[in-house]
Structure formats: structure tokens, C-alpha cells
Amino acid sequence: MIVFAGLGLYDENDMTLKTLKFAKKVDKIYAEFYTSILTGTTIEKIEEVLGKKIHVLSRKDVEYEGYKIIEEAKDKDIMFLTAGDPMVATTHIDLAIEAKKRGIEVLIINAPSIYSAVGITGLQLYKFGKTTSIVFPEENYFPETPYNVIKENLERGLHTLCLLDIRIEENEKRFMTANEGLKILLELENRKKENVLSEETKVVVVARLGSLKPKLVYGKIKDLINYDFGKPLHSIIIPGKLHFMEEEALKYLCENI
Numbered sequence: 001m002i003v004f005a006g007l008g009l010y011d012e013n014d015m016t017l018k019t020l021k022f023a024k025k026v027d028k029i030y031a032e033f034y035t036s037i038l039t040g041t042t043i044e045k046i047e048e049v050l051g052k053k054i055h056v057l058s059r060k061d062v063e064y065e066g067y068k069i070i071e072e073a074k075d076k077d078i079m080f081l082t083a084g085d086p087m088v089a090t091t092h093i094d095l096a097i098e099a100k101k102r103g104i105e106v107l108i109i110n111a112p113s114i115y116s117a118v119g120i121t122g123l124q125l126y127k128f129g130k131t132t133s134i135v136f137p138e139e140n141y142f143p144e145t146p147y148n149v150i151k152e153n154l155e156r157g158l159h160t161l162c163l164l165d166i167r168i169e170e171n172e173k174r175f176m177t178a179n180e181g182l183k184i185l186l187e188l189e190n191r192k193k194e195n196v197l198s199e200e201t202k203v204v205v206v207a208r209l210g211s212l213k214p215k216l217v218y219g220k221i222k223d224l225i226n227y228d229f230g231k232p233l234h235s236i237i238i239p240g241k242l243h244f245m246e247e248e249a250l251k252y253l254c255e256n257i
């Protein structure tokens with residue numbers, strides 16, 4: 001059997017009791033922290049709660065050698081943990097499909113995810129369009145997808161959740177801040193000039209969701225671009241057309257800058 005379970009968003013208290021229960025029963029626990037991490041805890045603390053060692057896998061281990069875990073799940077009970085929800089903004093569904101194809105029992109245990117947590121701002125899930133990711137630009141690589149997605153969503157009056165790039169490889173550990181994300185969005189406007197965004201555009205920045213003191217800030221890009229949101233992880237929401245309840249929620253639930 002293979003159990004895909006999420007650890008939630010911030011610390012070791014975010015996982016569900018179901019995850020805990022299965023963690024106690026399985027033979028071995030694997031985890032990956034390259035798609036997202038919990039910044040309010042450590043692997044040691046999570047291991048303490050689970051009462052078991054966690055074998056942390058790299059992107060390469062999962063994407064190129066994931067079949068080894070599935071092989072193991074043929075005659076053992078294996079748990080595979082991720083931050084957030086195991087199937088939200090990850091590619092782990094391919095492992096679940098592969099396991100099913102090989103006749104292995106699959107259980108997916110949901111968890112608090114960035115996707116659900118944006119509701120904390122008062123913005124309605126029904127009003128969100130496509131989600132996008134803002135990635136670190138590289139030499140000769142400045143992806144325009146976030147700009148195009150925001151444009152399409154705004155044309156339909158919909159909000160856009162922008163996930164921010166994470167690089168956790170063997171010799172690299174970088175989390176894009178909301179400040180970097182906003183600078184990239186303005187740079188995209190500067191390159192494309194389609195009047196989608198400007199320094200006057202109002203956005204919502206959310207930081208450390210899942211913690212007891214998340215930071216939720218609503219304001220114009222020009223006022224937030226150098227604002228200190230504290231330690232990661234951060235995400236940005238570009239609101240579309242706001243319902244009056246959403247306007248009220250942004251006013252009362254977020255810090256207005």
C-alpha cells in the first residue's frame with residue numbers, strides 16, 4: 001500500500017489525525033520538500049510527532065526513481081509525505097497512477113494547502129481563475145506565463161493566485177519573496193506593455209499561512225514592493241472584480257497599506 005499524505009502549511013501541528021494514524025502504522029515514511037516546505041518546523045520535530053524516521057527524497061529521487069518507492073509498496077506499507085496537500089501543485093499523481101496500474105492499494109490523505117488557505121483573505125474560491133507560478137528568471141529565460149494568466153483572469157473579472165518559485169536542490173536553497181515576485185510582474189509589464197499591471201494595481205500578499213500569525217497585506221504594488229513581509233513562504237493574489245463582501249473582508253481581515 002502507498003499512502004500519499006500532506007503535512008499542511010506551516011508546522012508539525014498542521015497534519016490531520018488521519019495522517020498521524022497511518023504514519024504510526026506504515027513500515028516506512030518518505031517525504032519530499034522540493035515542491036514546498038513547512039517553515040515553522042524541522043524534520044526532526046515532525047519525526048518526533050510521527051514517531052518514525054522520515055527518509056527525505058530529492059527531486060531526482062522522485063521524478064526519475066519514483067518507481068523504486070512503488071516497487072517497495074508492493075509488499076510494504078509506505079507513506080509519502082509532502083508539504084501542503086500531496087496532490088496540489090505537485091506531480092505526484094503520476095506515482096499514484098503508476099501504483100494503481102501495478103495493482104497497489106493507494107490512499108490519498110488531503111491536508112491544508114495553499115490552494116484552500118487563500119480563503120483566509122475573504123476572497124471567494126468561486127472567483128479565482130487559473131493559478132500561476134512566478135519563477136526565478138534566468139539568463140535568456142524570462143517566462144511570460146504569469147502575465148498572460150493574470151491578463152486572462154482579469155479580463156474575466158477573476159482573481160489570480162500566484163505561487164512563488166522555490167529552489168531546494170542539493171546546493172541551493174532559495175524561496176522567492178513577494179517583493180521579488182512583484183518586481184518580476186512589473187518587469188513583465190515593462191516588456192509586454194499590455195496595460196495589465198501597474199504600480200497602482202492593488203494586490204494581496206499572504207505570508208506564512210498556517211501559522212497562528214499569518215501576514216495578510218492588501219495594497220498597491222508600489223507600496224508593497226519594498227515592504228517587509230517577514231520570512232517565507234509568500235504568495236501573491238491579484239484580485240479581479242471584487243464582490244462587496246470580498247471588499248469588506250480585505251478591509252477587515254488584511255492589513256491595508
Ligand SMILES: C[S@@+](CC[C@H](N)C(=O)[O-])C[C@H]1O[C@@H](n2cnc3c(N)ncnc32)[C@H](O)[C@@H]1O
Nearest residue numbers: 036084085088089113114163164208209233234
Ligand atoms: C508548489 S506550491 C505548494 C504546493 C503544496 N502541495 C500545497 O498544497 O500547498 C508552493 C508555493 O505555495 C506557496 N505557499 C506554500 N505554503 C505557503 C504558506 N504557508 N504561506 C504562503 N504561501 C505558501 C508559496 O508560494 C510556495 O512557493
